[in-house]
Structure formats: C-alpha cells, structure tokens
Amino acid sequence: MTVKIYIPKDAAALALGAEKVAKAVAAEIAARGLDAQIVRNGTRGMIWLEPLVEVETADGRVGYGPVKAADVPSLFDANFLSGGAHPKALGKVEELPFFAKQTRLTFARCGVIDPLSLDDYRAYGGLRGLEKAVATTPAQIVQTVTDSGLRGRGGAGFPTGIKWKTVHDAVADRKYIVCNADEGDSATFADRMIMEGDPFVLIEGMAIAGIATGATKGFVYIRSEYPHAIATMTRAVEIARRAGILGTTVLGSPNAFDIEIRSGAGAYVCGEETSLLNSLEGKRGVVRAKPPLPAIQGLFGKPTVINNVISLASVPVIMDRGSEFYRDFGMGRSRGTIPVQLAGNVRNGGLFEVAFGITLGELVNEIGGGTASGRPVKAVQVGGPLGAYFPVSLFDTPFDYEAFAGKDGLIGHAGITVFDDTADMLKQARFAMEFCAIESCGKCTPCRIGSTRGVETLDKVAAGIEPQKNLELVADLCNTMKFGSLCALGGFTPYPVMSALTHFPEDFAPRTVAEAAE
Amino acid sequence: MVSQAHSTEIATQTRAIVDSLKWLEGPLLPILHEIQEEFGYVPQESLPVIADALNLSNAEVHGVVTFYHDYRREPAGRHVLKLCQAEACQSMGSEKVADKIKRLLGIGFHETSLDGSVTLEPVYCLGLCACAPAAMLDGEVIGRVDDEAIDEIVAEVRR
Numbered sequence: 001m002t003v004k005i006y007i008p009k010d011a012a013a014l015a016l017g018a019e020k021v022a023k024a025v026a027a028e029i030a031a032r033g034l035d036a037q038i039v040r041n042g043t044r045g046m047i048w049l050e051p052l053v054e055v056e057t058a059d060g061r062v063g064y065g066p067v068k069a070a071d072v073p074s075l076f077d078a079n080f081l082s083g084g085a086h087p088k089a090l091g092k093v094e095e096l097p098f099f100a101k102q103t104r105l106t107f108a109r110c111g112v113i114d115p116l117s118l119d120d121y122r123a124y125g126g127l128r129g130l131e132k133a134v135a136t137t138p139a140q141i142v143q144t145v146t147d148s149g150l151r152g153r154g155g156a157g158f159p160t161g162i163k164w165k166t167v168h169d170a171v172a173d174r175k176y177i178v179c180n181a182d183e184g185d186s187a188t189f190a191d192r193m194i195m196e197g198d199p200f201v202l203i204e205g206m207a208i209a210g211i212a213t214g215a216t217k218g219f220v221y222i223r224s225e226y227p228h229a230i231a232t233m234t235r236a237v238e239i240a241r242r243a244g245i246l247g248t249t250v251l252g253s254p255n256a257f258d259i260e261i262r263s264g265a266g267a268y269v270c271g272e273e274t275s276l277l278n279s280l281e282g283k284r285g286v287v288r289a290k291p292p293l294p295a296i297q298g299l300f301g302k303p304t305v306i307n308n309v310i311s312l313a314s315v316p317v318i319m320d321r322g323s324e325f326y327r328d329f330g331m332g333r334s335r336g337t338i339p340v341q342l343a344g345n346v347r348n349g350g351l352f353e354v355a356f357g358i359t360l361g362e363l364v365n366e367i368g369g370g371t372a373s374g375r376p377v378k379a380v381q382v383g384g385p386l387g388a389y390f391p392v393s394l395f396d397t398p399f400d401y402e403a404f405a406g407k408d409g410l411i412g413h414a415g416i417t418v419f420d421d422t423a424d425m426l427k428q429a430r431f432a433m434e435f436c437a438i439e440s441c442g443k444c445t446p447c448r449i450g451s452t453r454g455v456e457t458l459d460k461v462a463a464g465i466e467p468q469k470n471l472e473l474v475a476d477l478c479n480t481m482k483f484g485s486l487c488a489l490g491g492f493t494p495y496p497v498m499s500a501l502t503h504f505p506e507d508f509a510p511r512t513v514a515e516a517a518e
Numbered sequence: 519m520v521s522q523a524h525s526t527e528i529a530t531q532t533r534a535i536v537d538s539l540k541w542l543e544g545p546l547l548p549i550l551h552e553i554q555e556e557f558g559y560v561p562q563e564s565l566p567v568i569a570d571a572l573n574l575s576n577a578e579v580h581g582v583v584t585f586y587h588d589y590r591r592e593p594a595g596r597h598v599l600k601l602c603q604a605e606a607c608q609s610m611g612s613e614k615v616a617d618k619i620k621r622l623l624g625i626g627f628h629e630t631s632l633d634g635s636v637t638l639e640p641v642y643c644l645g646l647c648a649c650a651p652a653a654m655l656d657g658e659v660i661g662r663v664d665d666e667a668i669d670e671i672v673a674e675v676r677r
Binding site for chain 2: 011012014015016047048050183184185186187188189191192217224225226227228260262263264265266267268279280281282283284285286300341342343344345346349350351372381384385415417418419420423428431435438439441
C-alpha cells in the first residue's frame, strides 16, 4: 500500500524550509524505490514544529518535527514510514497537547487534508453546509447564522446574521459578497492559514452567503503580501467552478454564484471595510463615511455583505451542525470558537482554535509556553497594531469581546504578540503612532496629522523634554484621534499608545538621569 | 529618438494590457498590477493610456498609483528584499536584523544599491508572526531570520 507523507506547503512552513525537506523526501523515496506519496497539506498551526512531516500509519498520523533537509536520510534509516523512533519523532500529532486541547470547528480540516483535493474536502465533511443551504430558504439560512451568535471575526465583532439580514432584505438588481482577506494586523495569520490550508471552506461559506442574501458575485480581496494564499485561492476557485460548486447553478440548484480573487496593493488601511470597497472599485483606498452602510450601499453602490475570512469560513460548520451546536461553545455574548494566534516572542507559536472564555494567561503561559527567549513576559499586544498592550497583571482577562472592552482593550482578529522584559513600551507606543502615520489614508485630520504629531511628542518624552507636559499632550491627542476619526486606524491607534502609558508608566519616565549617573 | 520610441512601446504594451482587463468590474488595480508585472514598475507613460481607456482623468489614475505602497514609480533592483518590521517581528529583534542588513548592503529602506543588485523595503506583516523575524526575498518567504540567514540573504543578492 502506498504510504502517504504529509509535508506542509503553508507559507510559514515554507519560510522554515519545507520545500527543501519535500525535495529531500522525494529524492529518498526515489533512491530507495519506496511506495510512498507526498501530500502537500496546509499547516496544523503548530508553527514551532514546522516543517512538521507526518506519516499515515495503521495507527494514525505520526509526526516528526521540526525537520531539516539534513534530517531526511536518517528519518528513512529509522523507518519513519512505519512510525519508527527518531529524535524528531513527536508521536501521534492529534495527541500533542497543543492540538488535543483545541476545539477545531473552523479549522477542522486545516493541515489535515490536501487543500486542493475536493475528494479530501468532501471526505472530511466539506460541502454538507452548502448542500443544506441549497435545500432550504434564504431566510432560514440567515436565521441559522443569526441564532449561532457568530460575530465578525475581523475585529469589530458585529453580528454576522444581522449584516446578512440587511442585505437579504435590500432590493437591488445586483448584490455582492466581499471577503475581507486583507489580514494586515501583525500577529495574525488565521486568514492566510485557512486560505492556504482549506480554501474550499471559504468558497463554501461565500456561496452560502450568496444564496442567503441573493448575491450572485463574490470577491476575495487578498493582500499582496500573501502570494501563496492568492495562488491557492485562485486554483481552488477554478476547481470549484469545474465541479459545479460555483457558476450558474450552485450544486445543481437554481442559485448562481461565482467568485473572483483580487490582490490588494500594500495598503494596510484597505483592511477597513469601506476603504477595501473603494480599492475593489479601483479607487484610492480612502475610508467612506457610514451611513450608508455597505449592506445598503456597498460595492459599486449595491447591497454588499463584507465579512472577514474566518467569519465566512465558520458558516459551513454552522449550517452543517446547526446553530445550537455552534452557540453552545463560548461565553456571554461571544459564542462559538475563536482561532487565537500566538505570535512574536513565544515558545509555542501558532494557531489555537478554542471556545471563547479561556483566559489570556492560560493562552500565553500554558498553551504558548511563555517567551521564546526564556525571559519573563512583560507585555502582550492583543488585536494587532491597533490593539492594547496588556501587562501580566491583566492575564486573568477571559477571551471575550466584552471582557476585553471592559479592560480598555480589544480582541480584534485574535492575534497575541508576546514581548519579553527587554521591550521598551515607549518605543512601542511611538511605533503605533508611526505606523498610523505611514498607513493613514489621509481623510481624517486627527489620524493624518495627529499621528505625526504623536511621534514627535513621544520623541520629546524620550529625550526628557518636559515629559509631564508632553505626556498630557499625548493623552489629549489620543482623545482627539479616538473621537475624531472615521475608522479604526485613527480611532484605535490610541489603544496601544494609552495602554502602554497606563500599564508601563516607568518606561515613559525620564531616563537621562540614570544615563547621566553611569 | 530612442527615448521616444521607448515611450511609444510602453504606451502600446500598456494599451494591450488595459484592453485585456478593462472588462473586469473595477479594473484599475488589476491593470496596475499587470503593468508592474510587465515593466517592473508603473511607468509615467502608462498613466494617460489607462486614463483614456477607462474614461478617468490623469489625476485620478495618478492618485491611485501613488496611494498604494506596492506600485513603484521606477524600476527596482534585480532583487527585492522585504524585511518585516511589524510588532511580532519587533518582539524577536527585527530592528537589529534590519540594521545589520542595511550595514552589509550599504543602503537604507526604500533604497536600491548603486550596482542595482537589490532594493530594500520594510513590510508591515507577512503573516509569519509565529516564526519571526520574517523576510521575503524575491517573493520567497524566510522565517526566523538569524545571523546565518542574513549571510545567506546577502550572498544571494550579491550573486
């Protein structure tokens, strides 16, 4: 029997040498005349173990990692095709604590299957949600999504079902589904992982959204920094079209739905939904005022559902297993699961899908294993460049939209960047302002100009020039940006700045004294 | 004149690209991507051709080209090296990596080396945040950039 060897093709695995490993494995198979086949899967999300090579044995899938090309001959010598012992052996992959502790609903297939095999997709439960969707009414689909409690996973946390209902109820000759895959926040890679590891789940989710709202055309706007995701999604759409999942008769039903993949052009602000719509229309990615809501007047002025990748990719499992199944996970008004991304200076970095309610401390210390450097954790930034810095004293905060808001933070797209005690929080606050200045679309004055003034003022603080007065100025500036900007870029840049200032005041204290004493 | 012939050629090629893509809904970004793919940058000579074909003003096309970080107004070096400078990479020393590479290549961000071998750019997130610091060399991703990787990158761009 042909043995299957899984070697990830996810960008993170490639960045760690998976291509060389795959070549070395192929060479050994040929040289030894073995009956084995290489499958290029997505990643399981345990990035510190990448490249993670898995072998399908009678006993289940066993893993070896992190594998270097130089390890490959010794793996074959150790008879790893039968799960043989080797210093890189990890045992059964699904029994590894990091994996076993997860609740994989959205990412159920990611890292398991060949991303571009529809047979694999079906074999692991794919298309069941869409099959149910074509057999029911649009209103019923919208109700199911509403009842599931799914909220926008892009960061804003707006109830997905309500957005869909608005588009469903709107009357227009054309409607659109737009998938926001402009995942620009540092510490986040969930969208990339699912697009590279299980692209059909996103296609299925978008098709369901189309049927639910009466939209016949979908766009996936993927940032240009993700060439691998663009390539995989493009191939997947072609395959789905040939298989009748997309096209004039979705799964043989009277519903038409097709998808086009579009590449961004390196503007962070296009992750904001209205600038993304402008960008798709071929304009500068400048933010639009709301109202009108995109659900009423979105792409080309037509009713548009604009959802994040993970929101749409969570819909198939909701349709398949029912709203109660999904809603039963989570806490408070945060229902279902969230793919938490552990990033930066963390020992076990990767993606951990879990029901809402787990605490920040559990995620960073127990799941993430603390810092990669081995030094104490100083701060974590949750939610990307616009998210707050949390000190260790707030590690009891549960992962829940409202709980984070209550601590002047946000979950955002659920990325967590870990910093050890060498981090300089004044520098991080300055970077937040600098990044806002680089990426501002220029529409709102507080964002466009305030960010530059923020950098200058924090530089004065760092230089010890009237620190007290200048810090008051920073706080005042943050207040103006927060309430005087149309979108989250200007409006949320104060989160990292003010949280750094609030929780780590010692880093903003004059340092010239200490230096002079040396 | 050579330069005029060159301009005409750019205009002709631009026209062909525009004609092949203008049927798309919102075709401007796909057209600009394709032009950059063809020429390595977005030549000034392309702009009036695009504006004319899409019934836009020159100012509108100029506005779009200059809004997005991706579109170059002049050719890049033979290699393009992007170093992630976002928070997750910062937490793993991306600033030190950038300083060392700048020193070794003798250029700063947004600059091309005098011999035209490499253009160095910052990038704000490659989505490789769990294997930071990250870089991208000519579209190939590199994770956990350490001293050894820096030496390999520098050797590669000098080749």
